[in-house]
Amino acid sequence: MSLLELDAVDSYYGQSHILRDVSMRVEEGEICALLGRNGAGKTTTLRSIAGARPPEVRTGRITYKDRDITDMETEDISVLGISHVPEERRVFANLTVEENLHLADVVKNRSNTWGRDLDFEHEGQSIEQILEDFPRLSERQQQMAGTLSGGEQQMLAIARALKQSTDLLMLDEPYEGLAPQIIETVEGAIERIRDEGTTVLLVEQNAVAAMKIADRCYVIDQGSVVFEGPAEELRNDEETRERYLGV
Amino acid sequence: MSDEVGSAAETEADSEPVDESPTLYERWRQIHDNESTVAALTILGVALAPFVLVTLPTQLGLPSEYSWYHNLLTLTLIWGIFALGYDLLLGFTGLLSFGHAIFWGTSAYAAGIFSANVTGSPLAMILVGTLTAVLMAWIIGWISLRRGGIYFAILTLAFGQMIYYIFLSPLGDITGGENGFTGVQVGSLFGVVDLGRAVPFVPEAFVDSWMYVFVGAAMILSVVVGYRILNSPYGAVLRAIRENEQRAEFVGLNVWRYKLMAFILSGAFAGLAGSLYVIQRSFVPIENTLNWTVSGDIVVITVLGGVGSLFGPVFGAGLYMYVANIVSGMPVIGEFWHMILGIVFIAVVATMPHGIWGRVDWLRDRVADAIGGDER
Numbered sequence: 001m002s003l004l005e006l007d008a009v010d011s012y013y014g015q016s017h018i019l020r021d022v023s024m025r026v027e028e029g030e031i032c033a034l035l036g037r038n039g040a041g042k043t044t045t046l047r048s049i050a051g052a053r054p055p056e057v058r059t060g061r062i063t064y065k066d067r068d069i070t071d072m073e074t075e076d077i078s079v080l081g082i083s084h085v086p087e088e089r090r091v092f093a094n095l096t097v098e099e100n101l102h103l104a105d106v107v108k109n110r111s112n113t114w115g116r117d118l119d120f121e122h123e124g125q126s127i128e129q130i131l132e133d134f135p136r137l138s139e140r141q142q143q144m145a146g147t148l149s150g151g152e153q154q155m156l157a158i159a160r161a162l163k164q165s166t167d168l169l170m171l172d173e174p175y176e177g178l179a180p181q182i183i184e185t186v187e188g189a190i191e192r193i194r195d196e197g198t199t200v201l202l203v204e205q206n207a208v209a210a211m212k213i214a215d216r217c218y219v220i221d222q223g224s225v226v227f228e229g230p231a232e233e234l235r236n237d238e239e240t241r242e243r244y245l246g247v
Numbered sequence: 248m249s250d251e252v253g254s255a256a257e258t259e260a261d262s263e264p265v266d267e268s269p270t271l272y273e274r275w276r277q278i279h280d281n282e283s284t285v286a287a288l289t290i291l292g293v294a295l296a297p298f299v300l301v302t303l304p305t306q307l308g309l310p311s312e313y314s315w316y317h318n319l320l321t322l323t324l325i326w327g328i329f330a331l332g333y334d335l336l337l338g339f340t341g342l343l344s345f346g347h348a349i350f351w352g353t354s355a356y357a358a359g360i361f362s363a364n365v366t367g368s369p370l371a372m373i374l375v376g377t378l379t380a381v382l383m384a385w386i387i388g389w390i391s392l393r394r395g396g397i398y399f400a401i402l403t404l405a406f407g408q409m410i411y412y413i414f415l416s417p418l419g420d421i422t423g424g425e426n427g428f429t430g431v432q433v434g435s436l437f438g439v440v441d442l443g444r445a446v447p448f449v450p451e452a453f454v455d456s457w458m459y460v461f462v463g464a465a466m467i468l469s470v471v472v473g474y475r476i477l478n479s480p481y482g483a484v485l486r487a488i489r490e491n492e493q494r495a496e497f498v499g500l501n502v503w504r505y506k507l508m509a510f511i512l513s514g515a516f517a518g519l520a521g522s523l524y525v526i527q528r529s530f531v532p533i534e535n536t537l538n539w540t541v542s543g544d545i546v547v548i549t550v551l552g553g554v555g556s557l558f559g560p561v562f563g564a565g566l567y568m569y570v571a572n573i574v575s576g577m578p579v580i581g582e583f584w585h586m587i588l589g590i591v592f593i594a595v596v597a598t599m600p601h602g603i604w605g606r607v608d609w610l611r612d613r614v615a616d617a618i619g620g621d622e623r
Binding site: 079086 | 491502
């Protein structure tokens with residue numbers, strides 16, 4: 001059983017048919033990369049999984065840990081352990097670093113989950129553990145998140161996800177707008193959390209960087225999956241890379 | 248990386264541990280926004296306002312018709328509490344309600360009718376009024392919050408009109424209809440303190456009656472409670488929702504429930520203020536309680552004072568009350584007070600994007616800079 005499975009998913013933005021018959025799976029403990037050109041449907045795939053509306057999933061099934069999550073509410077999917085870190089500004093800019101991290105505690109409060117049929121499988125990491133892993137953040141706890149650099153914001157978004165009980169971390173374009181040196185730091189963080197047992201689903205336009213750390217890759221084009229296989233295989237498959245990724 | 252200056256200063260301090268005592272600026276940073284400072288400033292402000300705004304100007308020779316008077320100050324504090332609660336919703340959660348007259352008005356009627364039929368104890372009136380407002384906010388929020396943005400605003404406005412007409416006519420026998428409810432019987436506080444009496448041992452130059460003390464205490468309590476809410480994790484959730492609802496959902500927060508809670512809390516503040524209003528006036532005028540213009544006034548007051556600040560709305564209430572009650576009585580220009588208010592509103596919005604309090608904040612930062620800080 002895979003951690004996450006998409007079975008013949010078709011998603012629409014209003015009348016436009018975006019995802020066509022997308023089937024994919026994410027295995028526990030891997031870094032899975034979803035690659036493709038601008039507008040290929042990568043973000044739509046993540047939003048379909050996270051339960052964000054739009055897009056509207058009209059046919060197909062999305063299962064997570066054998067549970068059908070296709071029609072669940074966004075916040076419930078998040079509580080089940082799928083953490084979606086959207087593109088661009090990923091943190092709450094008007095909250096301090098500390099408050100951003102504390103939001104994860106509020107999520108676990110009974111007042112938030114009351115009346116929802118949800119269980120936390122585990123506690124998530126403690127704030128001390130997180131600050132040890134991300135020393136930059138511990139220096140900046142009282143600073144507004146919006147004043148952090150791009151790399152630090154990305155780290156904060158990842159740290160917040162880890163503070164929740166996240167089993168699947170979905171990162172949408174985590175390298176966007178970052179300097180090469182900072183990308184390496186973020187790469188290191190992603191690999192480290194994979195090694196600590198969190199599964200990662202990574203969406204990137206920067207295919208070269210993504211293939212470097214991914215275990216398995218999907219390539220998506222015009223809303224359909226055109227390649228599926230180990231990152232190794234994609235690295236050697238020059239034709240697919242040229243044709244769909246332009247690298 | 249954005250704060251290299253700060254980290255460089257830290258390493259310097261590590262290497263030469265000579266000067267251990269905090270600078271003036273560091274001390275200021277420590278206390279300038281904590282709860283005791285906020286409470287102390289509120290107490291100071293409430294205690295000195297009558298002297299500074301009523302007594303002093305008259306002694307300096309300002310004609311008394313241009314200066315504040317005690318009842319107006321009390322009224323300002325009452326509207327200030329209302330606005331403070333409104334700002335929890337508009338400024339911190341990002342919801343624009345056009346129906347807050349409902350909570351202010353129904354609590355006023357509930358407190359008034361309760362005083363006529365059961366007991367006139369001011370505390371009991373407040374309790375009944377606030378509970379009524381909470382109940383109304385629960386029901387109306389539960390329905391209206393299913394929609395966002397302009398639809399939410401229109402729904403609350405529609406509910407406001409509905410309640411207004413229900414109180415005006417079908418319930419006229421109980422509410423007094425157009426004449427308002429006139430049977431209010433305000434008793435004494437704890438059975439001993441008559442709110443209309445002067446406070447013994449305190450010169451009238453400072454406080455004129457127990458009423459001001461009573462309302463002032465409610466103001467201080469409201470500020471402290473507001474401060475607690477905003478600085479709790481709960482307040483962080485509200486600010487997160489204002490910034491981006493969907494991202495808050497991605498984090499796993501049940502956004503709808505938090506919005507409802509903010510709406511109810513805001514209704515509770517409006518209920519407290521509405522009850523105080525009746526206690527002060529001993530009368531429930533329908534046009535000043537349930538009419539939709541009240542819902543508009545509170546938006547104007549909050550925007551004037553500064554959306555998204557704790558104290559700002561109180562200053563907005565002060566400015567509004569001054570124009571509405573004193574400028575309106577001035578010769579020649581008095582008749583145009585609505586227009587003057589409009590001009591003041593445009594001027595404030597155009598020149599102070601964060602309201603009056605935005606300017607105060609800016610000044611505080613300049614002061615901090617002057618004593619050695621680096622605020623921006």
